[in-house]
Amino acid sequence: MTAFVALIRGIGPGDPRKSNESLRGVLEELGFTGVKSVISSGNVIFESDSDNDSDVDALGNRIEAAWPELRGFTALTVVRSAEQIAHLLEQRPFGDVEHGKASYQFVTFFKQPLAAPPEPPADFPVAVNRIVDGALCNQVDTTSTGGPEVMKWLDKTFKKQTTSRTPLTLARILKKMEG
Template sequence: MTSYVALIRGIGPGDPRKSNESLRGVLEGLGLDRVRSVLASGNVVFESGSRSPAKLADRIEAAWPEELGFSALTVVRSRAQIAALLDAEPFGDAAHGKASYQLVTFFRTALRSAPTPPEGLAGVEVVGIVDGALCTIHDTTLTGGPEVMKWIDQTYEKQTTSRTPLTLRKILAKMDA
């Protein structure tokens, strides 16, 4: 069995259809094993005998409207992929904070080339791409977080979901528990 995480876009507390319990119920209904939530923001870890994260993402994403009545982009990554991304240390020794807010943006299809932030979006640095995920760091005291997310959403037509390295470490810890 391989340990995976489903990274689900647009999940937050407040909508009972998108509660951790509801999300876990859908994955359990699909026959996935050891289903567990991480935080209340669309991170569900599980195990499967499947070797294809893309096929798992297709199955899970198709289940949201059928089971819970909403659509949500879903990206699936293996434990090995999350560990390798964190081990690559794309942000170097920069501390995560307001002046150096680190963000990893995931895509269903691996990103091949890094975008250039638009002029006028100060304090944003594209660090690079690790395993198809876009790594950015920005100074929220100059840009605010929403401006960076708006740029990413507009550039990729909301076909992304983002997490901080801090959240990815929590996901990895849950996978190892």
């Protein structure tokens, strides 16, 4: 069995259809095993008999198609294996800089890997803007622009076909996948 994580866009507390229990229930209904949640923002770990990373698109599409059918909502779903998450983190896209307000770091995932980073607006203090394993890695000084402004830019640029996580969240996900 291979460990994967479903990174689900737009999940937060307040909607019972999107609770951790409900999200896990969908993956269990689809026949996946070892289903676990990591924080309440749409990170669901599961195991599948798929044995290679090339199946992540098919797994993501299968899970994404189940949301409206089984829970009545739509949500972009990107799947990555534990190996893919580990490799991305091993690349250290932010170097030795610690995550904080002046160096807010996030990794944006796409259904289809991105080939080149988009050019951010000139008024965004983006210190890192590069692609690592098909994901966009940004580091922004949120003390001057605020994180939401950057997310609005990404949503407009990519028409909400993304989902983002901090490297700290990705490390928590990986730890739970390996544990």
